Amino acid sequence: MILKRPFFWLILVISGLFVYLPLRGHDVPLREDLVLVAIAIILASNLNLMIGYTGYVNFGHIVFYGLGGYIGFYLTSERGWNLALAALAAGVAVSLFALLFGLGILRLRGAYFALATIGILEAVRAFVANFNPWGRSTGMYLSFEAYKVLGGAQRALWTDYYFIIFVMALSLILSLRIKISKFGLGLFAIRENEDAAAVLGVNTTVYKAVVYSVSAFLPAVAGVLMFYKNGMIDPFVAFEFMLSLEGIVMLMLGGQGSVTGAALGAGMYERLRSTLLTSPKLSDFHLVIAGGLLLIVVLFAPGGLIGWLYRLVPRSQKVIE
Amino acid sequence: MSGIFASMLDGLLIGSIYGLAAMGLSLIWGVMNVINLTHGAMIALGMFGTYLLYSALTTSPYLLLLPIIGGGLILGIVVYWIAIHWVIGRPMLMSLLSTFAINMMIIGTGTALWSTSPYNVNFSLPGLTIGEYTFTGNHIAAASAAVVIALALQLFLSKTRPGKAIRAVTDNREAAELMGISSTTVLALAFGMGIALAAASGALVSTLFPFTILSGAVYQLKSFVVTVLAGLGKPFGALVAGMLLGLLEGVVTPFIAVSWIPLIEFALFVVVLVAFPKGIFGKAAS
Amino acid sequence: MTALLEIRDVSKRFGGLLAVSHVSFSLNEGEILGLIGPNGAGKTTLFNVVNGIHKSDGGSITFNGHDITRISPYKVVQLGLARTHQIVQPLTNMSVLENVTVGACFGREQLGLHAAQAVAREVLEQVGLQDRADTLARFLTIAGKKRLEVARALAARPKLLLLDEVLAGLNPTEVAQMIELVRGIRNRGIGVLMIEHLMQAVMSLSDRIVVLNFGQKLAEGRPEEVANNPQVIEAYLGDSNIAEKLTERN
Numbered sequence: 001m002i003l004k005r006p007f008f009w010l011i012l013v014i015s016g017l018f019v020y021l022p023l024r025g026h027d028v029p030l031r032e033d034l035v036l037v038a039i040a041i042i043l044a045s046n047l048n049l050m051i052g053y054t055g056y057v058n059f060g061h062i063v064f065y066g067l068g069g070y071i072g073f074y075l076t077s078e079r080g081w082n083l084a085l086a087a088l089a090a091g092v093a094v095s096l097f098a099l100l101f102g103l104g105i106l107r108l109r110g111a112y113f114a115l116a117t118i119g120i121l122e123a124v125r126a127f128v129a130n131f132n133p134w135g136r137s138t139g140m141y142l143s144f145e146a147y148k149v150l151g152g153a154q155r156a157l158w159t160d161y162y163f164i165i166f167v168m169a170l171s172l173i174l175s176l177r178i179k180i181s182k183f184g185l186g187l188f189a190i191r192e193n194e195d196a197a198a199v200l201g202v203n204t205t206v207y208k209a210v211v212y213s214v215s216a217f218l219p220a221v222a223g224v225l226m227f228y229k230n231g232m233i234d235p236f237v238a239f240e241f242m243l244s245l246e247g248i249v250m251l252m253l254g255g256q257g258s259v260t261g262a263a264l265g266a267g268m269y270e271r272l273r274s275t276l277l278t279s280p281k282l283s284d285f286h287l288v289i290a291g292g293l294l295l296i297v298v299l300f301a302p303g304g305l306i307g308w309l310y311r312l313v314p315r316s317q318k319v320i321e
Numbered sequence: 322m323s324g325i326f327a328s329m330l331d332g333l334l335i336g337s338i339y340g341l342a343a344m345g346l347s348l349i350w351g352v353m354n355v356i357n358l359t360h361g362a363m364i365a366l367g368m369f370g371t372y373l374l375y376s377a378l379t380t381s382p383y384l385l386l387l388p389i390i391g392g393g394l395i396l397g398i399v400v401y402w403i404a405i406h407w408v409i410g411r412p413m414l415m416s417l418l419s420t421f422a423i424n425m426m427i428i429g430t431g432t433a434l435w436s437t438s439p440y441n442v443n444f445s446l447p448g449l450t451i452g453e454y455t456f457t458g459n460h461i462a463a464a465s466a467a468v469v470i471a472l473a474l475q476l477f478l479s480k481t482r483p484g485k486a487i488r489a490v491t492d493n494r495e496a497a498e499l500m501g502i503s504s505t506t507v508l509a510l511a512f513g514m515g516i517a518l519a520a521a522s523g524a525l526v527s528t529l530f531p532f533t534i535l536s537g538a539v540y541q542l543k544s545f546v547v548t549v550l551a552g553l554g555k556p557f558g559a560l561v562a563g564m565l566l567g568l569l570e571g572v573v574t575p576f577i578a579v580s581w582i583p584l585i586e587f588a589l590f591v592v593v594l595v596a597f598p599k600g601i602f603g604k605a606a607s
Numbered sequence: 608m609t610a611l612l613e614i615r616d617v618s619k620r621f622g623g624l625l626a627v628s629h630v631s632f633s634l635n636e637g638e639i640l641g642l643i644g645p646n647g648a649g650k651t652t653l654f655n656v657v658n659g660i661h662k663s664d665g666g667s668i669t670f671n672g673h674d675i676t677r678i679s680p681y682k683v684v685q686l687g688l689a690r691t692h693q694i695v696q697p698l699t700n701m702s703v704l705e706n707v708t709v710g711a712c713f714g715r716e717q718l719g720l721h722a723a724q725a726v727a728r729e730v731l732e733q734v735g736l737q738d739r740a741d742t743l744a745r746f747l748t749i750a751g752k753k754r755l756e757v758a759r760a761l762a763a764r765p766k767l768l769l770l771d772e773v774l775a776g777l778n779p780t781e782v783a784q785m786i787e788l789v790r791g792i793r794n795r796g797i798g799v800l801m802i803e804h805l806m807q808a809v810m811s812l813s814d815r816i817v818v819l820n821f822g823q824k825l826a827e828g829r830p831e832e833v834a835n836n837p838q839v840i841e842a843y844l845g846d847s848n849i850a851e852k853l854t855e856r857n
Binding site for chain 2: 051057104105107108110111112114115116118119120122123125126127129130136137245248249252284285286287288289290291292294295298299302
Binding site for chain 3: 181186188192193195196199200204
């Protein structure tokens, strides 16, 4: 029962803090900092379902975020849809897209699968850059009507923020729920030895397709909310390959396979990134430092922070999910 | 009709550079089952290396290929020892990430040094006119250089001892070691050669188009497409597949806006990956 | 009585090599059937065909009334036919208990997580691994890994168990323990089809034996019959007179 897990309550407490702290002082800069962390956590923890749980490295994960962003943007800005409904619709649409393509590319193993995910990301970006209704390579700007529905830009952005925190909490709870379920056990078996898992009775084709599809849903919703907040979208910011890779870096840093690892890695990396990008001297070196960090983790601590903790204190595995 | 024909031939020429670049990727992948994510950055370094040498020495960029290839070889061996050697036996994700880390560091440094404004190597060879078709001299020279390098690689692999050692290790690393071949030396050499090929293709591109430190990314993606089309372990197959890709681009460009080409290429890429796991021509790595 | 497993005219070709050639035999409920033959005779390939990893080129396989000729491996175990591998395939970074729980969750009874864990603990007691329940599978000895393979298969509550060289790599004590384990499995009403090279073990355990050579069935019958079959002796067991011949010369 998930309610018995202390970690579940920790998720609720942290989400509560994410809502309360900026709200208390009406602190917009803090909110903006936290929203980036929240988005990173959403992306990393859903990516973890594929990489950490199932052992399939998805290099094109950001395509779900971007595609969701575009669908949601189009529905709210051009069609006047309610934000929540648009987010839901985008999530469902992108999950179906993932299911469809997943059934094709999940036959591939290892690096071939990773490359195929890059192919899909690039193909979708190229398509969107040519797609008229979505503004082709210039993209779209949010019509101001879209904010008016939620009470004007200022209030809309706060509501949007709460929504994002809600999605963050959902992502973490979903990760936890899957981890302690039979479905999760099947995924871990696939990760450890896919052929043995099949012989043991796991319907690997269906399991992989389902987790791929599920891992697309919340990032798509997050995409809707984030681009709504930003007020604009174009193929380059929506389908940034670097963001996809940074998701993997976050998982490596924090420790792939654990819920805490994904969240911690996302949080730490996002803070590092923001600090570097806003410092006048260091912003050029953001990539160099991030690259160096990644190299050190890969060479010396491939289990990431949580992996290191698990080895140091084996009993921590029971509490820190 | 003549427009398409000219476009196709030109595409074939440019495609030979795609092939050269892909050879670098394919060699490393085939020999040590590592997908080199520094490939694009190394192509860009080849571009900048040529620019710097050309600015300093003003000799023909085609002569500069020699130091570029030499430099690439050395740089590749260094990178092998920093990032690749330690992750050879481990899951492929590790080498993907270690090479990507190096890539990030190169791109970061390059952006700091050279920003994102375009650079140029201002060197033009006179064009060649046959009947009603005119071909840019640089395109012909670049294609010729690519083919020459490819042939040299093929000869190296089939006739020289180190080359044969590389093929042995590609086939079966354990067996090669049992035969007394130091696989570490071979892997370092192969990686160095892969980087040298990438740098060489970058050098050739620098004579054709303006470039920035980010320009290598496009060629890296094309290299993936070409490698997957050709299958692994066949460097010459990569050259041919590259030319085919260039040809395809040449055929399509007169009819469709350039912006559709990436979509066609990537859709093709995914389809080939799923439908032909061994490449259209060749064998897949384990 | 109808057979539990019926293999009829099954063949398997890999390119130019005919690994299994028109093999037919059946296995009855509660029976231990030994499958022997030289290396490369096609025994493991036959297992792979039965279990759905390879598709047979012709012929049919019926298990417990179901036609399993063309079905996927995951469905085969759900019908009650479990197998172990010649080269052990543990789920490396999962614990012994988790490994066996997977077997119980996705096997014939399709149990939920908690019920499966209970079954897993029961099975671990049966094979003697209960003290290693929380050890990661990769830290087990080879004997432990072999017992884990068997435990995982048993957790699926099979009606038939395919054992592929489960005694290989074990020392005499471990072999004796494993033999007892296999007898215990049969005594609980589970049929066993076992590939083995250890002749003494196969002869003493099996109710009947099938001999394969070059992909074809060479002989079938009770252990004593097969052991004295001249073709079997020539192909696999060795010339029964050679010992005499050697001692004569000296």
